[in-house]
Amino acid sequence: MGELGGFKKYDRKQEINTAVKDRVQNFKEFTSPLSVAEQQKQGSRCMDCGIPFCHSGCPLGNLIPDFNDMVHKGEWKKALDILHSTNNFPEFTGRLCPAPCEKACVLGIIDQPVSIENTEKYIVEKGFEKGWIKPKLPNYRTGKSVAVVGSGPAGLAAAQQLNRAGHLVTVFEREDEVGGLLRYGIPNFKLEKEVIDRRIQILEAEGITFKTNANIGVNVSVDKLKEFDAVVLCGGATKARALNIPGSDAKGVHQAMDFLTKQTKALFNSDLESEVISAKGKNVIVIGGGDTGSDCIGTSNRHGANSVTNFEIMPKPPKARSVQTPWPFWPLQLKTSSSHEEGCDRNWLINTKEFVKNDKGELIALKTVEVEWKIIPGERPQLIEIEGTEKTWPCDLVFLALGFTGPEKTLPELLNLDLDFRSNIKASTSNYQTNIPNIFTAGDMRRGQSLIVWAISEGRQAAHHVDAYLMGSSSLPLKDSNDLLTA
Template identity: 75%
Template sequence: MGKVTGFKEFERQDESYKPVEDRVKHYKEFTQPLAEEEITKQGSRCMDCGIPFCHSGCPLGNLIPDFNHMVHQGEWKKASWLLHSTNNFPEFTGRLCPAPCEKSCVLGIIEDPVSIENIEKNIVERAFKEGWIKPQPPKTRTGKTVAVVGSGPAGLAAAQQLNRAGHTVTVFERDDEIGGLLRYGIPNFKMEKEIIDRRLAILKAEGITFKTNVNVGVNYDVKDLKAFDSVVLCGGATERRSLPTPGIDADGVVQAMDFLTQQTKILFGKKVENQVLATDKNVIVIGGGDTGSDCVGTSNRQGAKSVVNFEIMPKPPGHRSPTTPWPFWPLQLKTSSSHEEGVERNWLINTKEFVKDENGKLTALKTVNVEWKMVPGERPQLIEVAGTEKTWPCDLALLALGFTGPESTLADKLGIKTDARSNYKAEYGKYQTNIPNIFTAGDMRRGQSLIVWAISEGREAARQVDLYLMGKSNLPSKDVTGDLVAM
């Protein structure tokens, strides 16, 4: 694949970023794409490695060596066809996926891995520019109707696949716009919302019906779902994790997703009452994941006085840890573009108290350093380090602690069984709940996970729904090992 000696001749090159002082003044994307000639070279770095682990690392089973080879040859339209054969929305994954494919790239054992994610992004952007991505409405309709609840990546993938199988699909979204967390949970500087809208236009032209401001189980009676032949629940994992910490009710302690959602809505002229702003405040972000990073970037754009980040886990190593050898996802320090814009990062630190004044407003955080005691066969123990107590000035604390699971509303009202983590029960590979015509996919089924897993599960669930409705299916699928199954 690629050029036989390409990985020896060309070094990995990634997109560059516009200067920090410029990009923090706005909420637009700030990557600077590589020239086409350079992207071609990057595709040429793909080795003829015999057994490519990249598409085993990819939950979608993307045909990575194949589209890399097409880019190497300048066959961009063929590259787009290959990419879309397994991934409905490469413009989303090309921007937001942490790229497990690159971590399992064979070249990554000895050199920097192939820049798969950036190649993917360039393929789909070229395809949109050239007009190769066009609506593909089904030639015939089956007469079957399907309701998809939730319009995040899992819901959208399921909807497109089911629609292409000829079923009449309606997508219900409780928010005022389609996209789920892609719309309001992801800052605009990571993905401008026009990226969603142009794909949405394709889906609508293919015949999918979208209904917003419809919260199934709240302002839409679940009994009305009986009008559909099948239902796919893709509501996501939206129960936010909090802390059992004194002072958590202080005015100034805010869930990260509320903070991010408000800012995105303001950008698009939506009405937001009592917007939480970081302007001229000492901001502390609790949680070191992607959402915490997004809060850092947003706080800097709002003009925070200072931005500090707390993480209770140890600082990861700068290089792949021996505990997570290739081709596994590595335990490794990640420094995002938002971190580079300005933040003080702290590891092994635990918040003991949110300090508030007589009016209930947050003024400070009290913390203590911690250690993790590892005992074989037992859960890790969190040990406080004596004499490390500290008080940090803080006007705004953002809780970026992830999600505990999906909301229980639909499970309760529909009678769907859940597991110990509150996820909606449905076997991987089947996606069928204890109610035969109701299926579930994405974070609602598996818990908080990656966008690439959401798209994969949406596609797989669609095939199972099609099999349920028709007794057979021509939709592509994978087996549980991640290998593609013949259509």
């Protein structure tokens, strides 16, 4: 695959980011692509490595050496066909995926891994540029109908696959626009919404019906789902984790998704600008070190925050791969995002104990203590507070980016669905079927908070089993995702 010895001739190169001082002035994507010649060189770095572990690292099982070889040869249309055979939406994963495939790349043992994520993005963008990505209507209609609840990556993937099988698919989305977390939860500087819109136009042309402002169990009766032969629940894990400490009701303490969602909505509706939680001139503290916390940092910097500080309760990860997570597993390793680079004071092993309010109930500071983790073999790690490390941090805004505890309970309760021990809707990867035979679930609603690439994978797998339930068998692709390195 690729050029013989190409991995020895060419260094890894990635897209060029716009300078920080310029990119924080707006909410646009800020990467500049490599030249086509350089893109092909990056494809040439893919090794003829016998067993391509990148396949196992990718929840979708993307045929990475195959499309890299086509890029190396300049066969972009063939590369696109190979990529689309396993991934419905490479324009999303090519921008937002943390690239577990790259962490499993064989070249990564001795050198910088192949730049797989960038190559995905280049392939699909060239496909849109050249007009190669067109609606593909099913050859026939089965007469069966399927309702998909939720239009995030899992719901969209399930909908497209089921439509390809010939079923009549209707997607219900509670927001005013399609896209789920991609639409309002992901900042525009990471994913401009035109990228979603052009794909939705394709799906609509293929025959999928989208109903927005349709919150099943709230403003749309749950009985509506009885009109369909099968239902796929892809509503995500949207119940945010709270921080129940003294002062948590202070004016100035907000959930991260409230902050991010209001900002993104205001970009497209000036009437909503008054609802934006502005960080301009404020001292901001973001509690939580994941991608959502990073997004809050980037958004605060674009608002013109006076300072941005980040707390993480876990230890600082090592810069190099840890011995606890050897290749080809997903590594315990320090991640520095583009938002971190824009300005942020990062702190690890910090536990927040209290939010301090003034007489008006406004946030003026928070109190913390440093911690350490005590590891006892065979037991859960214990969080130990270090005496004498208490500290007060003046601040005006706090954003809680602590993850999610599962799906909201309204829909599963109305449908009498069983939940698992983590409060997710109970369904096995063996068939994605709930305790109600014609109701299936996929994505974060089933597996808990996870990656976009996992959501697309789950949507595709669920579609196979829904098709088999409706028709007795299915020709939709099925990939065993139980033994992946990222599981």
